[in-house]
Amino acid sequence: MSGTVGTAARLLRRVPFTAGLLVVLVASAFVADRTRWGTGVHPLGEGRWWTLLTSGLVTSGPREAVVGVLLVAALMAPVEHRRGSRWTAGTWVAGQAAAGLLATLAAGILQDTSAWWGRFLVQAVVSGPLPGVLVVVGAATATATPLLRRRTRVVLGVVLVMQVLYSGTAGDLHRLAGWLLGLTGGVLAARWRARRTGVRPERGPVSRRESRALVALVVAAAAVGPLVAALSRTPEGPWAVVSHLFVSGRPGADLVRQICVDGDAATCRVLLERARLGGAGPALLSVLPVLLQLVLAEGLRRGRRAAWTGAVVFSGVLTLVGAVVVAVVLRHPDAAVVVLHTARAGLPAVALWSPVAAPGAVLVLLLATRHRFPVPAAPGSVRRWVTLAAAGLGVVVLVYVGAGVLLRSDWAQPPTVARLLADLPARMLPPGWLGEVLPQVAPLRGAARVLANWTGVLCWAVLVGTAWAVVRPAVPQGDAARARALVDRHGEGALSFMTTWTGNRWWFTADGRAVVAFRVVGGVALTTGDPIGPSDARAAAVPEFTAWCLARGWTPCWYSVTDEVARALPGGRRLQVASETWLPLGELAYTGKKWQDVRTAINRAARDGVEAVWLRWDEAPLALREQVARSSEEWLAGKGLPEMGFTLGGLDELADPAVRCLLSVGVDGRVHGITSWLPATRDGVRVGWTLDLMRRSPGCPPGTMEFLVGTAALTFQEEGCEFVSLSGAPLAFPDGDGDADALARLLEATGRLMEPVYGFRSLLSFKAKFQPRHRPLWLVHLDPADLPRIARAVSLAYLPHLSVGEAVRLGRALLAGRRRPPRPATPARTVPAGPTPSTEAAPLVEAGSR
Known part of the structure; x- marks a missing residue:
């Protein structure tokens, strides 16, 4: 125990400013009146400018104090240990004040442009040290390693933006303001140092693995965002209305009374149906579609093409349905109360169009990064998924229809098989869609209500459970299995095993004794090393594959091959490209x-x-x-x-x-x-x-x-x-x-x-x-005039995702290398x-x- 205390004490001595701030936060949890320490439009309007600093020394409650202590220790202590206490203290003090001032100005501007969200922000009083902490972290990322800088910026940026869009509290706005100030200050400071020293900060590229993880993070955050807004005590963000399409709580008694007495009869019926919602079934029905998106996000992280396809389809459907919702609200403003839980009057455009913008942004991101997800699903997995999903859904449908007919007395009107089947799609929709799609039959009591509330949950559970079939690693089958079998028996060359990698295609000789792995890039059939097979079959495969490519209008290029291939191609010209x-x-x-x-x-x-x-x-x-x-x-x-x-x-x-x-x-x-x-x-x-x-x-x-x-x-x-x-x-x-x-x-x-x-x-x-x-490795070709095309194909094969910025950096590095004296x-x-x-x-x- 004493050893642990001693270790903690040594760590705190290394970060004295962070340690002091933690002590102040813990002590502030016992302060009776913390509201006078917070900042916002009203405190600053009353001339209490010191609240820009004192707001960072208190929290709004014990729970917030615990969260604040953990985040300060996790985020700011490493920065102080690396950058020093003086820099950390000065950045935090200036950042806390600047973030509070910037967020307050933004709240005042939003009040003039959006009576719905701006009024809420203006009335709030904000406290907590995180705006200043985020300034410190954002500024420190400018001098971090490229990997740490990119991960920190993407993760914190996505989280903070989603909080503002969906939760939208004044504290969320202050934290985002702090993060943006820190990033801006860090970038400007880095540029100033670069001009003074002539040393530019490293800007590393994003690997395939890293880019997949970042895209998966965005997809997951977009899926969880509506739940965050729904679980927030005061979801007032500009995209908070999207949460009502997925998670719909019971309407208040005053709203039901007002609509049913003075409003539209159809709207009254919708609110009465929602008033009957309750229990774990509707709650799970709101969560399971999000869980399916998280499964797809995991598939994206693994680079699975099937997961990318599923995510595109899911986002496309949500975008299309969101467009329908927006069209309905624009055409019938009164529908906004039922669909979005908000009156059309005073609803800003950013909130009105959020049902389209939220999934649409994810769809655009997925389409822009489609080349990052080339890994095929396990052969037959789609067929297996369809079979399992159809069987599972079939069982659920049989139970729902059979039990629904047997419990006919528990429904508002006697159900028929046809009516129950027509009712089933509505049972799969999250509760928020009840405003647009009403069930065909309404349960009155007992078992019928359980059946109505849980059937949709079971359907989604089947889809989520079987979706794992599309995110599993691929196993060799078909051509891939044939090629793998030849490699496992005759793959004695240096590049032989690489013929099994993702991205290759396979050509087999007529007798199936030899295989050539290749990929077509810009009309050039680029091989991956020598043919695989017995020696006599390899020699025969070279001219046969070459003729096969020419018949299809491709330029054959035997790349990184040995003398054996160079000798087996009559009329071939060889060029040494490496020495094995x-x-x-x-x-x-x-x-x-x-x-x-x-x-x-x-x-x-x-x-x-x-x-x-x-x-x-x-x-x-x-x-x-x-x-x-x-x-x-x-x-x-x-x-x-x-x-x-x-x-x-x-x-x-x-x-x-x-x-x-x-x-x-x-x-x-x-x-x-x-x-x-x-x-x-x-x-x-x-x-x-x-x-x-x-x-x-x-x-x-x-x-x-x-x-x-x-x-x-x-x-x-x-x-x-x-x-x-x-x-x-x-x-x-x-x-x-x-x-x-x-x-x-x-x-x-x-x-x-x-x-x-x-x-x-x-x-x-x-x-x-x-x-x-x-041992020399050759590039074997037929016509010297094809060399420019071949050179381009080889470059694209090695750098298929080379961006303009990366190409510019590569050119600068080459030019700098020419000017550098010999080493x-x-x-x-x-x-x-x-x-x-x-x-x-x-x-x-x-x-x-x-």
């Missing part, structure tokens, strides 16, 4: 001076207690996988260049059970680095492994990558494998290797131009530590974009060799 490095096993031993770097790295790891851990990715503990994923994202964000694909694997490719991962783990459990290895198989027997993914954690010990690669090679040798392929270094060739024609010299010059950014030669130097043998011949920070596997691992060379 591979180690023969059987007598490998790290003895002698030439192995000094590798031997030193292994000995250092043993001395420091660093352990090499083999595992399959799906079997790894969640905490360990999160470490690796976070390190990978930080590495990618820090390099400032877009993530590549095609023959460069990422974290998504680790999920295959045939892939092995080797991790370097310190004595404290921290992951220093990771390598992944793809199997090479001959006649069904593992004969070798190919290095694919390499990632290191920031601040890892020197020699980490030498330790991992060296340990892996010894392990494979003990298992009886014949070779280890370290993949290739694109546009970098050993001395005396490569062609001597003009085009080859042009490629060599291109490699020199890109060396400061991608470090191809440094990568080759790193691999030379393992004394590998070299010593030591392994440099490399970010290659080459044609062979594992070249994306080159950035790790820096950490492992310096």
Whole structure:
């Protein structure tokens, strides 16, 4: 116990301002009158300007005090520890006052433009330290790592905007104002520092994995937003009316009396129907559609194409239905009371159009990011989902109709089978839609009311439960299964296993003995390495596939292939694009001076207690996988260049059970680095492994990558494998290797131009530590006139999502590299974009060799 207290005391001494603020907040919970400390339009109008600061020292109640203490400790303490107490204190004080002033001015403007929301904001008194805390956090993101900056800004930005749109309290507005002020101040300060020092802050690209997670976050937030407004005590945000379409509580007795005495008879009937709603059934009926959207969001996070399709359909339906609601309100203003729980008079346009704008914004985002979700659902999963969903819904319908007929005395009017079937769709609608769609039959009591309230819940439960079928990982089937079977038997090449990756298509010989993996990019059929199959079938597949492509109007391009393919294509022209490095096993031993770097790295790891851990990715503990994923994202964000694909694997490719991962783990459990290895198989027997993914954690010990690669090679040798392929270094060739024609010299010059950014030669130097043998990899084509198209296709294959901003940054990096003086011949920070596997691992060379 004393140790825990001592640790807490040491942590608090490191963040004295945060600790002091926490003490003040706890003490303020016992203050009797806290309203005079808060700020807002009325306090400032009365001349109490000091409330801009005192509002941050109190909270509105004990519950708010607990939440405030937790958020201050979680958000501001790390910033103070990194940026210092003086900067944190000054930023918080100035930010708290500025956020309060900005939000108050915004409330005054909104009062003039929206009597409905602005009046509510003007009357409120706000207290709490979070506006200033968000200023501190927003400003600090400008100097954070690209990954942390992007995640913090997106997560907090989405949460704060959704709170303002749906909940819309004055406190929400103050917090959003603080966040925007912090972001603006941080950006301006970063630009000022850049002009003064000439060093621009890193702007890392968004990886495929990260972008999927961010899109899924937005979809989930949009789904939960109406529930947030419904559960809020005072949902007054401009989009709060959307919540009434999903969650509809019982109308007040005064409203029912007023409408039924003086209003429309149809409206009275709707309100009476709503007055009968109650219990867990209608509540779940409001939640389950949201839960279905959350399931789809999880599928989006995994990159599933089926989940993207489902989310687009769901958002499209909501947008269409929202348009119908808006049209009804515009045509019949009195309907706003029933549909939106608000009178049409005084309803601003931003609220009136929110049923369309809310789902429409999500729909636009999904359509704009459609290329980020290429992972197919498990073959047959759609058919399986339809079967399970139809069977489940069929059972529910039979129970509803059968029980409804048997309980005919419990309904307001005797139901028939036809009437019950017509009534069923209305039972699936959330209670808020009762204003537009009235049930065909009304339950009076007992079992009939239970049946009416829970049938829709069961229908949605069936849809949500079976929706998991579309977010599961795909399993090989059809062409993919045939290709995988050939790879598992004859995939002995360095790129063979990559033919199983998502994005490839497969062509089989007539006898099915060989397969060619390819993808069509801009009319170019780009292969993924050599054909897979027995040697005689591989040789026959080369001219057959080439003729097949020509017959379809595609330009065939054999990419990253060996001499075997170059010899098998009559009339083909070859161009060396890389040099594969591979180690023969059987007598490998790290003895002698030439192995000094590798031997030193292994000995250092043993001395420091660093352990090499083999595992399959799906079997790894969640905490360990999160470490690796976070390190990978930080590495990618820090390099400032877009993530590549095609023959460069990422974290998504680790999920295959045939892939092995080797991790370097310190004595404290921290992951220093990771390598992944793809199997090479001959006649069904593992004969070798190919290095694919390499990632290191920031601040890892020197020699980490030498330790991992060296340990892996010894392990494979003990298992009886014949070779280890370290993949290739694109546009970098050993001395005396490569062609001597003009085009080859042009490629060599291109490699020199890109060396400061991608470090191809440094990568080759790193691999030379393992004394590998070299084998040329070729680009084989038929006509030199096709080379411009082929070059464009290769670029798009590796960078399919290259944005204009990323292209500009890449160009700036290349130009800066040309101006930079030559560096010593030591392994440099490399970010290659080459044609062979594992070249994306080159950035790790820096950490492992310096």
